[in-house]
Amino acid sequence: MTWHATGTLFVGGALSLTLVALAYPSMLGVSAVAGSQTRVVAQTSAGPLTEADRDFVVKVRAAGLWEYPVGKMALQKGTTKAVLTAGQHLVAGHTALDAGCRRIAAQLNITLPNRPSPQQQGFVATLSADTGKQFDSDMANILRVTHGQIFSTIAKIRATTENSLVRQLADQANTTVLDHITVMEKTGLVDFDQVLFQETTPPKLPAQDLTPPPPAAGEPQVVLK
Template sequence: MGTLFVGGALTLTLGALAYPSMLGLDTVSTSTDRIITNTQWGPLTEGDRDFVVKVRAAGLWEYPLGQIGLQKGTSKAVLTASQHLIDGHALLDDTCRKIAPMLNITIPNVASPQQEGFVTQLKGETGAQFDTDFANILRMTHGSIFNTVAKIRSTTKNSLVRALADQANDTVLDHITVMEKTGLVDFNSTIFQQTTAPKLPKSDLTPPAPVPGQPQVVLTPPPNATSTPVDVNAITGENSQAPK
């Protein structure tokens, strides 16, 4: 796959909605605004569906990377940023796992090869190199998705997706902020990477569909989480039957 920072610096079926081909970057239709189903919480578009998948996939690599950061980070700021990754993505994942079956969306159990590649890279680093690449990779990836969150929040007509976008907006902004507070972000390189990232094969950008019958991966929030969960029951007005 190759790293983005040189030199270490990185588709409605009766069963379920078809698995998105590329996390919203390349969908079944040429328009992410195409309505693929109508739900009691509002119409669901391709973009809405892909957004839920994208948020789930993000947590599947950033949550464990937060755990790694707590073990390998050498500064208080990197340790704080790592804790925010764990807290924020655990609660985003809780929302994804609740609303996905309500909206008949299939969500992955594993992140994309590109995302897993970031984890592999950072697992192999230590000391100042780890801290620097950790901050820059995560600032770049969060910066890349920030505009997507804003677009979904401003255009979706589905109340469940809107709630997830609200939560994601707060979480992504928080994570951008804590990465910047490390003092390690190279803004020129990071912004260049997030705006002119190289085109990768679809296979690198697509998280694999979950294996039928495989237990769903759960990102458990810590007891002292700094993020606020979404009250899905308050939105639906009924008890959710989604898995906890």
Template sequence: MRSRYFVTGTSLLIGSVVVTLGVIMSPALTGVQQETKANLAKTDSTPYGPLTGADKDFVVKVRLAGLWEFPSGELALKKGTTSAVKTAGEHLIVGHAQLDAAVRNIAPKLGVQLPNKPTPQQQGFLDTLTAATGKDFDSRMAQILRITHGQIFSAIAKIRAASKNTLVRQLATQANTVVLDHITQMENTGMVDYASLPGQITATPTQGPDFTKPVMPRPGEPMVVLKAPPSLAGKGEAPTPSPPAPVDDTPSASPATPAVP
């Protein structure tokens, strides 16, 4: 399959092309540098409601997730040894193509700059999967993607519950559906080692803050677009969720005054 995603070489890795799970798993799995409380507390005014630092951080996280999980799905289609692994790959490609389209649509409206490359940590995930073959690839893909999706899942819920920005809430609702679907797909492979999940999720990072820092594009650099190929039309779709509770999409509007009988 011809990839629509360009990845850099192995120069971002420290020491080796193959990064083991024991090294790469950390609380920063979402690939975004830990922000200070002061930065996250900053709030901007937008036509779609207040935009906090946490809201901006979330928008960038969604973009970063696609920049390495989309090509991970391509690897699954190419290297997976079971139909379940290949199906999981389809869901990764389609789900993140849809999320990427959404995040590229709202980012300029909110004044959020998006990265074009995965973080060094995320590139480590990709290089690990690129180097793996056979059943080793299947198990590594399922475990790495299950851990990362499991961690971001709770972060999405917090943003959806707390954000007062209409566009961010909509993105969080969509991301919640996609991530839950991807968790399910990883579990459906039968390759997830549940016993080791807690330890891998809470392992202490040793690579420093730059390991999870977004790399922003240079001025004039074309934006990377994640687009599912036509061959996946009708495949890889997340199940349609139950309709969410209605929300007020016009933050500036005041409640209507009841008519007097």
């Protein structure tokens, strides 16, 4: 694994995939014109839906698509009780959160990805290759960084959205992410100095590496169970 100080993870070419980033306009690292995140893209019975609202729903979905399998890995590969507990929380938390996300997305007519972003796929590849104490440490630190980053996004959406369904998802995501931050810290493996630096340093990656690919036409929706 190469874990750069910028918070960017490069693993065996996993981040070199070419994807159609424009399928999700202004989402997850795709540059957008100033103010576009506040642009209303739909009027719904739950209230206006902005680009930021739509992007948030997709972010929640993408997070589950990689953190859920990492939780399953932790149950198989973790070497301490605290890491096994963290795995249980990842699996249970993202199963419930993904169900809420899919329900809300269907009501708001938001297309969800079936695969995480190339960067997130890189995290999974790294942890798949890890064994023993290295897995424990990498999982705790990678997940603590990513949860810390999304935590502030959840707060901003919850404070600004006018859509009641998006507020519901933000409430659920806030509870889930805080729980996951807590169980990562309880492993005793989090390097806080490095984690906090990585949380506040934007990744220097191409936009397509930060954007989950859109589902293929007719592709069945992946369900986390």
